[in-house]
Amino acid sequence: MNEIKIFAPATVANISCGFDVLGCCLDSIGDEMIIRKSADKGIRITKITGEILPYETKKNVAGVAALALLEKLNTELDFDFGFEIEIYKNIKPGSGIGSSAASAAGVVFAMNRLLGEPFSKLELVEFSREGERLACGSPIADNVAPALFGGFTLVKSTDPLKIIELPTLPDLYAVIIHPQIEIKTSDSRAVLPTTISLELATKQWANLGSLVHALHIENYELFSESLVDFIVEPHRSKLIPDFDKVKQESKRAGALGCGISGSGPSIFTFCKGEQTADNVSNAISEVYKKTQIPYHVYSSKINTQGVKILEL
Amino acid sequence: MNEIKIFAPATVANISCGFDVLGCCLDSIGDEMIIRKSADKGIRITKITGEILPYETKKNVAGVAALALLEKLNTELDFDFGFEIEIYKNIKPGSGIGSSAASAAGVVFAMNRLLGEPFSKLELVEFSREGERLACGSPIADNVAPALFGGFTLVKSTDPLKIIELPTLPDLYAVIIHPQIEIKTSDSRAVLPTTISLELATKQWANLGSLVHALHIENYELFSESLVDFIVEPHRSKLIPDFDKVKQESKRAGALGCGISGSGPSIFTFCKGEQTADNVSNAISEVYKKTQIPYHVYSSKINTQGVKILEL
Numbered sequence: 001m002n003e004i005k006i007f008a009p010a011t012v013a014n015i016s017c018g019f020d021v022l023g024c025c026l027d028s029i030g031d032e033m034i035i036r037k038s039a040d041k042g043i044r045i046t047k048i049t050g051e052i053l054p055y056e057t058k059k060n061v062a063g064v065a066a067l068a069l070l071e072k073l074n075t076e077l078d079f080d081f082g083f084e085i086e087i088y089k090n091i092k093p094g095s096g097i098g099s100s101a102a103s104a105a106g107v108v109f110a111m112n113r114l115l116g117e118p119f120s121k122l123e124l125v126e127f128s129r130e131g132e133r134l135a136c137g138s139p140i141a142d143n144v145a146p147a148l149f150g151g152f153t154l155v156k157s158t159d160p161l162k163i164i165e166l167p168t169l170p171d172l173y174a175v176i177i178h179p180q181i182e183i184k185t186s187d188s189r190a191v192l193p194t195t196i197s198l199e200l201a202t203k204q205w206a207n208l209g210s211l212v213h214a215l216h217i218e219n220y221e222l223f224s225e226s227l228v229d230f231i232v233e234p235h236r237s238k239l240i241p242d243f244d245k246v247k248q249e250s251k252r253a254g255a256l257g258c259g260i261s262g263s264g265p266s267i268f269t270f271c272k273g274e275q276t277a278d279n280v281s282n283a284i285s286e287v288y289k290k291t292q293i294p295y296h297v298y299s300s301k302i303n304t305q306g307v308k309i310l311e312l
Numbered sequence: 313m314n315e316i317k318i319f320a321p322a323t324v325a326n327i328s329c330g331f332d333v334l335g336c337c338l339d340s341i342g343d344e345m346i347i348r349k350s351a352d353k354g355i356r357i358t359k360i361t362g363e364i365l366p367y368e369t370k371k372n373v374a375g376v377a378a379l380a381l382l383e384k385l386n387t388e389l390d391f392d393f394g395f396e397i398e399i400y401k402n403i404k405p406g407s408g409i410g411s412s413a414a415s416a417a418g419v420v421f422a423m424n425r426l427l428g429e430p431f432s433k434l435e436l437v438e439f440s441r442e443g444e445r446l447a448c449g450s451p452i453a454d455n456v457a458p459a460l461f462g463g464f465t466l467v468k469s470t471d472p473l474k475i476i477e478l479p480t481l482p483d484l485y486a487v488i489i490h491p492q493i494e495i496k497t498s499d500s501r502a503v504l505p506t507t508i509s510l511e512l513a514t515k516q517w518a519n520l521g522s523l524v525h526a527l528h529i530e531n532y533e534l535f536s537e538s539l540v541d542f543i544v545e546p547h548r549s550k551l552i553p554d555f556d557k558v559k560q561e562s563k564r565a566g567a568l569g570c571g572i573s574g575s576g577p578s579i580f581t582f583c584k585g586e587q588t589a590d591n592v593s594n595a596i597s598e599v600y601k602k603t604q605i606p607y608h609v610y611s612s613k614i615n616t617q618g619v620k621i622l623e624l
Contacts, residue, residue, distance in 0.1 A: 021518040156522040156538070157515070164525055164534075195507040198543070203469070205517035206333040210468040212524040213476055222476075226468070231510070 003036035004113055005311035008106025009303050010091045011098035012174060012268045013142040016229040016259040017207035021155045023098075025146040026174055027303035031102050032310065033062070034086040035110035041082040043067055050089035061131035062087060065104035068130040069111055069119070083111055095178045096262035097298075101143030104131025109148060109307040121148050121306075126161060136185060143262065150306035152215060167215045168302045169223060173277035175255070177246060177284045178266040180294045183239050188263040191235040200230040220256060220272050227257025227270065240265050241293060246284045253283035315348035316425055317623035320418025321615050322403050323410035324486060324580045325454040328541040328571040329519035333467045335410075337458040338486055339615035343414050344622065345374070346398040347422035353394040355379055362401030373443035374399060377416035380442040381423055381431070395423055407490045408574035409610075413455030416443025421460060421619040433460050433618075438473060448497060455574065462618035464527060479527045480614045481535060485589035487567070489558060489596045490578040492606040495551050500575040503547040512542040532568060532584050539569025539582065552577050557599045565595035 010029040015022040031050075038044065043057045043066040057063035062085055073079065085107055091099040108127040112119050119127075125148055129139035145153040145163045152166040211226035213219075237243040237260060246267050247258040254276040255269040269284065271277040277299045288295040322341040327334040343362075350356065355369045355378040369375035374397055385391065397419055403411040420439045424431050431439075440456035457465040457475045464478040523538035525531075549555040549572060558579050559570040566588040567581040581596065583589040589611045600607040 017517070018521065019517075020514045021521065154518065154521045154525065156518050162522075162537075164522055166525060192510065194510055196510050196513055198504065198506055198508050201508055201513040201516070201543070202332045204513070205329070205331075205520045206466065206468050208517045209330065209333065209466050209520045209524045210474075210476055212521045213466065213478060213528070216525070216528040225474075231513070 001114060001312060003034060004110045004309060005032065005034045006106050006110050007308040007310055008033055008102040009147055009307065011101055011143045011146045012176070012261045013098065013146075014232065014260065014262055015268070016227040016233070016257060017204050017211055018154070019229065019232045020142060022152065022208070022211075023142045023146040024152045024168075024174065025150045025303040025306055026097070026298070026300040028300040029091065029097065029176070029298045031090050031106060032088040033103070033106045033110060035107060035114060036084050037114055038082045038084045041080065043070060043082060044084050045087065046084045047086035048089065049087070051093060053087070053089065053093070059134070061100040061135045062103040062107040064134045065128045065131035066107045066111060068127040069108045072123070072127070073115070073118070083114075092178070094182060096260070096264045096266035097176060097178070098143035098147060098262065100131055100135035101128065101147050104128035105144045105147035106307055113309070122161065122163060124148050125163060146306070148306050151302060151304045154212070166212060167218075168304050169215060169218055169220060169272075171273050172302050173271045173274060174300050174302065175250070175269045175271055175277050175280045175284065176261060176266050176298045177288060178296045178298070179241060179288060180296070181241070181265050183263070183265050185263070187239060188236055191239065192232065193235065196231050203230050223270070224256035227259065229259055233260055236260050236264055240267065241291060242287050243267060245287045249283040249287050250280050253279040255280045313426060313624060315346060316422045316621060317344065317346045318418050318422045319343075319620040319622055320345055320414035321459055321619065323413055323455045323458045324488070324573045325410065325458075326544065326572065326574055327580070328539040328545070328569060329516050329523055330466070331541065331544045332454060334464065334520070334523070335454045335458040336464045336480075336486065337462045337615040337618055338409070338610070338612040340612040341403065341409065341488070341610045343402050343418060344400040345415070345418045345422060347419060347426060348396050349426055350394045350396045353392065355382060355394060356396050357399065358396045359398035360401065361399070363405060365399070365401065365405070371446070373412040373447045374415040374419040376446045377440045377443035378419045378423060380439040381420050384435070384439070385427070385430070395426075404490065404492075406494060408572070408576045408578035409488060409490070410455035410459060410574065412443055412447035413440065413459050416440035417456045417459035418619055425621070434473065434475060436460050437475060458618070460618050463614060463616045466524070478524060480616050481527065481530055481532060481584070483585050484614050485583045485586060486612050486614065487562070487581045487583055487589050487592045487596065488573060488578050488610045489600060490608045490610070491553060491600060492608070493553070493577050495575070495577050497575070499551060500548055503551065504544065505547065508543050515542050535582070536568035539571065541571055545572055548572050548576055552579065553603060553605060554599050555579060558596045561595040561599050562592050565591040567592045
């Protein structure tokens with residue numbers, strides 16, 4: 001096996017009460033990548049379509065994640081080939097649904113497979129985090145974890161890295177609207193408080209505990225009631241035009257919850273069943289139709305598998 | 313049925329990462345109470361042993377909780393009898409293991425039973441909270457909830473009140489040491505920060521999510537790793553002599569975790585199996601033996617039932 005084609009999924013991080021720790025994996029939104037062994041050692045990015053992104057390995061998140069894997073491998077065994085990467089980008093960088101995470105997770109998943117799976121998923125998350133470090137300055141794991149593990153994941157700790165795979169509600173859909181505006185990372189960070197009230201924090205962790213419980217007992221109503229963010233959403237939502245209206249209309253159309261995906265500008269909603277997902281798609285599209293802002297709406301089941309092999 | 317004798321259990325609240333929301337119920341530590349219907353209307357406390365506590369109904373937590381139930385009942389039906397309460401107190405007030413909660417939960421559980429169970433457990437928690445309001449100035453639910461529901465409970469929200477019953481680890485013991493010092497409520501509140509860093513809060517809620525997951529998948533190791541408190545323990549532990557030593561020795565003896573029970577001064581530990589619980593009991597007793605402070609050590613399985621009927 002010298003070549004593999006994979007689907008690298010989009011992900012939702014910072015899910016309401018789970019700021020910085022809770023993410024989930026999407027099914028019908030993602031990039032494709034082809035990774036092949038090459039006679040030349042090292043990592044080369046040979047093709048990128050869909051977006052303008054750097055070809056230089058060290059400046060590309062997929063390249064950097066691949067190098068992290070290669071570095072670990074080289075300390076363990078001597079091998080005499082390299083890898084070529086082709087990236088067919090569908091997820092827009094800066095959209096808030098894990099564009100860089102998809103590239104980073106996808107490449108290390110594929111390389112691991114071509115190498116006979118010497119690394120665990122947790123190690124793959126470690127390599128992918130290096131891509132995230134390049135993309136956003138910090139080796140965050142809350143997008144790459146769901147991209148690699150699938151379903152809902154909880155980043156219990158980052159040092160040491162510990163990822164928990166949570167159960168998924170079987171009939172759950174994510175509907176996401178991506179308003180095509182740019183929110184600078186610096187702005188979305190600047191609005192975050194560095195300190196928060198103990199009282200609100202207590203409410204937040206009660207909801208996260210409750211949400212984890214809801215996933216275990218497959219209780220959509222409790223899941224819905226737990227999708228509350230007292231801490232981050234009140235600040236970051238100001239950067240997203242018509243956020244409150246999208247939230248209101250999504251709920252009216254039957255969504256279980258609504259919040260900011262990652263650090264925005266995408267807004268996620270969760271829905272039970274495809275029909276409700278369709279209704280919510282329409283309802284939130286209507287909100288943005290009335291603005292001058294271009295947008296995309298995506299609807300997806302939760303992807304319980306993570307990165308998928310398309311061709312071997 | 314005119315009289316009932318019950319066991320009103322002690323409880324541990326503020327379990328590490330679950331400050332203000334997570335509690336559990338103990339099995340072999342608690343008060344006994346006898347509640348009987350009386351021809352005279354209203355609530356009378358007719359006997360208290362073990363501790364000096366007020367007999368005046370409105371000044372006694374059991375009395376106040378009973379009155380809250382009676383008030384609700386009177387709005388719904390007209391009935392022509394009252395209740396007498398006997399309290400056989402074993403849990404020391406101010407110990408941090410839910411002394412007032414036991415009295416409040418016990419009395420309303422018993423009255424509800426004598427009345428043919430017109431109220432749900434959630435309603436009983438509401439009545440008991442009025443006892444807590446008298447005892448500590450605030451209608452906290454994190455001790456009365458586990459006292460009534462048993463096992464581990466999460467107070468998802470207080471307004472509206474929503475209690476979640478979590479699963480329990482089957483072979484789990486709580487070992488508790490009660491150093492007989494007085495910590496004033498005002499002091500234990502004063503050391504609490506009103507604001508906390510977002511970074512630490514994030515770690516805290518990751519651990520609470522992880523702990524709820526650990527209970528569901530019966531994973532003692534993950535349960536242990538999740539029993540961390542970044543927020544409250546660093547402040548309140550200063551009020552408890554040799555807290556750090558107790559924690560250290562309990563871990564050395566095999567405890568899964570250790571923290572402050574309620575607002576102290578009691579220190580709880582969790583252990584897997586009776587043998588480890590015995591070892592931990594001995595180890596933490598040794599710490600206090602070297603001090604001049606009198607102490608009690610209790611060891612108990614987790615009580616999955618809550619208040620228990622002793623005699624009908």
